[in-house]
Amino acid sequence: xxxxxxxxxxxxxxxxxxxxxxxxxxxxxxxxxxxxxxxxxxxxxxxxxxxxxxxxxxxxxxxxxxxxxxxxxxxxxxxxxxxxxxxxxxxxxxxxxxxxxxxxxxxxxxxxx
Amino acid sequence: xxxxxxxxxxxxxxxxxxxxxxxxxxxxxxxxxxxxxxxxxxxxxxxxxxxxxxxxxxxxxxxxxxxxxxxxxxxxxxxxxxxxxxxxxxxxxxxxxxxxxxxxxxxxxxxxxx
Numbered sequence: 213x214x215x216x217x218x219x220x221x222x223x224x225x226x227x228x229x230x231x232x233x234x235x236x237x238x239x240x241x242x243x244x245x246x247x248x249x250x251x252x253x254x255x256x257x258x259x260x261x262x263x264x265x266x267x268x269x270x271x272x273x274x275x276x277x278x279x280x281x282x283x284x285x286x287x288x289x290x291x292x293x294x295x296x297x298x299x300x301x302x303x304x305x306x307x308x309x310x311x312x313x314x315x316x317x318x319x320x321x322x323x324x325x
Numbered sequence: 326x327x328x329x330x331x332x333x334x335x336x337x338x339x340x341x342x343x344x345x346x347x348x349x350x351x352x353x354x355x356x357x358x359x360x361x362x363x364x365x366x367x368x369x370x371x372x373x374x375x376x377x378x379x380x381x382x383x384x385x386x387x388x389x390x391x392x393x394x395x396x397x398x399x400x401x402x403x404x405x406x407x408x409x410x411x412x413x414x415x416x417x418x419x420x421x422x423x424x425x426x427x428x429x430x431x432x433x434x435x436x437x438x439x
Contacts, residue, residue: 254433311373312370313428315367
């Protein structure tokens with residue numbers, strides 16, 4: 213079945229760039245998403261990329277998609293303490309995801325002072 | 326303000342009891358979803374509904390039930406048949422019939438069995 217993989221933890225120094233990686237197996241994925249979850253809260257959509265794009269930039273966030281390798285990354289420039297959270301990669305299939313997105317297990321981003 | 330509301334935020338259940346988690350949205354979304362989140366497990370889909378009066382099982386539906394009598398509401402009942410119900414439950418909604426179907430999430434309900 214569909215699978216989305218992420219590493220569980222990433223530690224970076226404040227002010228550095230964070231790069232969170234994700235791999236997926238469903239070659240029919242149409243949209244790929246990054247969500248942020250702060251402690252005890254729901255998920256907040258950060259950004260998304262359509263599968264025919266290879267890059268999308270939105271302020272401090274850059275999403276890179278390598279469709280051949282089924283690899284997605286989220287780069288956060290100038291990482292701040294407020295970026296400390298769990299980041300989830302998710303994908304929707306060719307059906308548009310109306311039957312639910314497939315999520316990775318989430319990457320805990322830890323910010324060191 | 327448009328959004329998706331879950332209640333209660335915290336819920337305690339005794340062994341053998343059924344409990345119902347509320348989820349309401351005023352985004353005029355057709356599709357609604359329930360996910361369960363456990364530490365280190367990510368989100369797993371319990372049930373989803375693409376239209377009123379219709380719903381489908383997700384990956385871990387056993388021990389749960391849902392109803393979709395109104396477009397705005399998608400309550401989840403955790404039954405006594407659910408062996409390990411302690412978890413964080415997240416409700417989401419999205420537009421149906423469009424290719425980009427990012428889900429909008431509620432703030433979650435933390436259920437604890439005591």
